[in-house]
Amino acid sequence: MTKTDEPHTLPDRDEIISILKKEMTYLKEEFKISEIGLFGSYVRGEEDNESDIDILVSFSEIPGFIKFMRLEDYLSHCLHGIKVDLVVKNSLKTNIGKEVLSEAIFA
Template structure:
């Protein structure tokens, strides 16, 4: 199980590629990993802000991140956040 710091480092390392290939503007961790409350079975919650919609490539982005992080991930865009959760998530997100 990776630590939040290890995840941040992996995201930072790959950010130039993510920006070029997937038009990623910002990427960050939220949820249990951001709060240091993760368990062995926890997935990694990632929030991504894109420069423009990427369509089906969103699936490729999720698969790429899952492989690099070696864990199940839940990937959501800022625009897709449910209104009742948006403020909470934006307050706790840790950007790489």
């Protein structure tokens, strides 16, 4: 296996939460985030090289589409370039919402 063939090291759940905590002051100021958490495969320890990072957010002020996309890009950059899938907590449907909230770890 050559150096370019080696898989990149995926961050674990604790590293992701640590990064989110570290970024929280900026996220509150720039994106008006009131709450941020991790859910999905990274919480369950089921992530692989194809996994995105599922992030649950609440806002004190709802962002426009462009700002929302900037937030996704910013978080992806902070999290080693792995694609981020942002889910707004208020938009969760009842059944899936219960499942997401039961496994979410908030920063």
